[in-house]
Amino acid sequence: MTAKIRKFLEECHPDTPCLVVDLDVVAQRFRDLRRALPRAEIYYAMKANPAREVVSLLHSLGAYFDTASIYEIEACLDVGVGPDRIAFGNTVKKQRDIVRAYEYGVRLFAFDSRAELSKLASAAPGADVYCRVFMDGAGSDWPLSRKFGCEPAQAAGMLEEAGRAGLVPAGVSFHVGSQQRDPRQWDVAIKQCAAIFDELSTRGVELSLLNIGGGFPASYRQPIDSVDVYGVEIRDAMVRHFGNRSPRIIAEPGRYIAGDAGIIQTEVVLVAEKSREPDKRWIFLDIGKFGGLPETFEEAIQYRITTPHDGSPGGPVVLAGPTCDEVDVLYAAAGYTLPLDLTAGDRIEIHSAGAYTATYSAVGFNGFPPLSEYYI
Numbered sequence: 171m172t173a174k175i176r177k178f179l180e181e182c183h184p185d186t187p188c189l190v191v192d193l194d195v196v197a198q199r200f201r202d203l204r205r206a207l208p209r210a211e212i213y214y215a216m217k218a219n220p221a222r223e224v225v226s227l228l229h230s231l232g233a234y235f236d237t238a239s240i241y242e243i244e245a246c247l248d249v250g251v252g253p254d255r256i257a258f259g260n261t262v263k264k265q266r267d268i269v270r271a272y273e274y275g276v277r278l279f280a281f282d283s284r285a286e287l288s289k290l291a292s293a294a295p296g297a298d299v300y301c302r303v304f305m306d307g308a309g310s311d312w313p314l315s316r317k318f319g320c321e322p323a324q325a326a327g328m329l330e331e332a333g334r335a336g337l338v339p340a341g342v343s344f345h346v347g348s349q350q351r352d353p354r355q356w357d358v359a360i361k362q363c364a365a366i367f368d369e370l371s372t373r374g375v376e377l378s379l380l381n382i383g384g385g386f387p388a389s390y391r392q393p394i395d396s397v398d399v400y401g402v403e404i405r406d407a408m409v410r411h412f413g414n415r416s417p418r419i420i421a422e423p424g425r426y427i428a429g430d431a432g433i434i435q436t437e438v439v440l441v442a443e444k445s446r447e448p449d450k451r452w453i454f455l456d457i458g459k460f461g462g463l464p465e466t467f468e469e470a471i472q473y474r475i476t477t478p479h480d481g482s483p484g485g486p487v488v489l490a491g492p493t494c495d496e497v498d499v500l501y502a503a504a505g506y507t508l509p510l511d512l513t514a515g516d517r518i519e520i521h522s523a524g525a526y527t528a529t530y531s532a533v534g535f536n537g538f539p540p541l542s543e544y545y546i
């Protein structure tokens with residue numbers, strides 16, 4: 171936890187649960203990634219944390235923005251981001267939203283199907299488009315593989331078609347899966363993309379853009395490499411597969427920029443001993459899956475947790491949220507242990523919780539209000 175967050179929690183003692191984000195960390199992460207990937211334009215994936223404070227800070231640092239909806243586009247424009255710095259990166263868009271984005275001046279769009287391509291051709295004539303190719307998400311804790319991307323073999327044909335339909339076939343994109351702990355996965359993807367560039371080149375279409383997606387990790391329970399290691403792997407892969415004719419590169423970090431900047435403070439509501447598993451205490455918190463922690467689904471994202479009793483003897487626990495839904499259990503199998511002294515009323519911290527939390531919290535399930543947020 172940063173000194174700034176610690177001071178804020180001590181002095182303001184906000185109601186729990188709450189998310190506190192240190193904007194200095196957001197800025198630092200942005201600079202670290204820019205240093206690791208000096209040739210890439212950094213498009214912040216807004217969905218990770220779309221708070222106005224975060225967007226406007228990143229805008230002031232020279233970021234571009236990857237958006238998923240017309241609402242995110244409008245939120246960017248609202249803080250003064252120019253439309254030339256915004257990509258409409260969702261491959262699933264309503265036609266009327268494409269029209270609106272185009273009217274605002276947005277000229278960079280993603281697609282991964284023929285049907286989406288024809289929407290773009292009629293709603294965004296002359297715009298730059300890139301085709302998202304499928305990656306299997308191997309090595310990542312939160313794969314984004316099932317829903318998005320076409321087979322690499324389809325990409326060349328669709329990009330060629332884009333050109334015939336009056337669009338600019340700009341390039342190719344991929345996402346190696348979120349919280350990607352294996353930096354070598356980019357090599358696999360970049361190799362596939364280079365083959366698409368080559369294939370199109372033989373058909374007389376020269377692509378100019380490679381979008382290497384997000385996936386850069388935050389610091390959860392499992393160890394991760396520094397972003398510089400990712401930078402080296404990606405730069406080496408570019409040289410291996412593109413030689414000295416590297417296209418323009420776009421990266422779309424979300425989790426990496428916002429994750430480590432935030433802490434959730436939560437209160438223990440109940441410590442219960444259940445007779446079925448006598449030596450495993452159930453710790454109920456005032457935040458759960460519906461309060462902003464849905465990434466604990468299948469215990470995929472395992473947050474670091476600290477308590478005021480750390481250092482004293484501990485034991486195994488099941489961690490659960492406060493709502494009356496059976497699925498509102500955070501961790502039962504992941505092997506969490508917490509101090510035996512932990513009691514109701516204790517405040518504990520969930521670390522690296524700045525991404526994919528606040529906007530995921532339910533509006534009022536069981537009457538619990540959405541997670542409150544502080545940006546300092």
Ligand SMILES: *Cc1c(COP(=O)(O)O)cnc(C)c1O
Pocket residue numbers: 215217218236259260314345347348349383384385386422423424425426
């Ligand atoms: C979610 C998403 C990102 C951000 O992914 P992270 O793993 O948070 O870095 C980037 N690009 C696209 C297209 C996305 O959908």
